[in-house]
Amino acid sequence: DAGVIQSPRHEVxxxxxxxxxxxxxxxxxxxxxxxxxxxxxxxxxxxxxxNNVPIDDSGMPEDRFSAKMPNxxxxxxxxxxxxxxxxxVYFCASSFSGDNQPQHFGDGTRLSIL
Amino acid sequence: SQQGEEDPxxxxxxxxxxxxxxxxxxxxxxxxxxxxxxxxxxxxxLILIRSNEREKHSGRLRVTLDTSxxxxxxxxxxxxxxxxxxxxxxxxxxSGTYKYIFGTGxxxxxxA
Numbered sequence: 310d311a312g313v314i315q316s317p318r319h320e321v322x323x324x325x326x327x328x329x330x331x332x333x334x335x336x337x338x339x340x341x342x343x344x345x346x347x348x349x350x351x352x353x354x355x356x357x358x359x360n361n362v363p364i365d366d367s368g369m370p371e372d373r374f375s376a377k378m379p380n381x382x383x384x385x386x387x388x389x390x391x392x393x394x395x396x397x398v399y400f401c402a403s404s405f406s407g408d409n410q411p412q413h414f415g416d417g418t419r420l421s422i423l
Numbered sequence: 424s425q426q427g428e429e430d431p432x433x434x435x436x437x438x439x440x441x442x443x444x445x446x447x448x449x450x451x452x453x454x455x456x457x458x459x460x461x462x463x464x465x466x467x468x469l470i471l472i473r474s475n476e477r478e479k480h481s482g483r484l485r486v487t488l489d490t491s492x493x494x495x496x497x498x499x500x501x502x503x504x505x506x507x508x509x510x511x512x513x514x515x516x517x518s519g520t521y522k523y524i525f526g527t528g529x530x531x532x533x534x535a
Binding site for chain 1: 453454456458463464465466467468471473511513515518519520521522523524525526527528
């Protein structure tokens with residue numbers, strides 16, 4: 310079975326540019342999570358969806374960040390405009406609903422903002 | 424600060440030795456999960472222990488949970504070079520949400 314698929318794997322862009330990260334969750338999973346990982350702050354939950362509906366976006370750092378889940382098989386995380394401090398690895402994870410369900414992570418997008 | 428904090432931050436052992444990592448958390452939980460992250464990859468779920476369990480085994484992994492001390496430990500027995508990775512504990516807070524909080528991680532290096 311295919312796991313969580315993220316694209317692109319690497320993104321290098323100049324500050325001020327719009328960045329769009331993409332995620333395809335595991336088929337059948339109804340919860341989707343976006344995380345950001347940095348050395349300084351570790352793994353931070355940005356936003357999560359349940360049944361395509363955003364439930365908690367309190368981890369989204371600023372209004373420059375937005376996330377959508379137009380259907381059960383696709384989600385995007387957008388940064389506009391991007392800044393150097395947004396450089397990090399961004400992970401998408403999916404699971405069945407419930408706090409006792411294991412999360413399945415993609416291999417992340419390594420984002421570098423110059 | 425983080426809901427979960429692992430210690431040690433880094434651990435280096437010889438192949439065949441046991442590795443023990445600890446996780447402390449701050450609030451009451453329904454369960455606690457452990458994950459592994461290999462370099463350049465996403466996290467992989469290892470094991471879940473419920474709040475009413477004290478110990479759980481899965482292959483070479485043994486997890487304990489002490490809710491009175493708000494702590495958990497992960498023991499990897501007979502370690503292998505392939506166990507080299509970072510290990511994280513995760514809890515849900517507040518309880519009843521899907522808001523996973525990951526600890527700071529332990530970087531384990533197993534020397535062949």
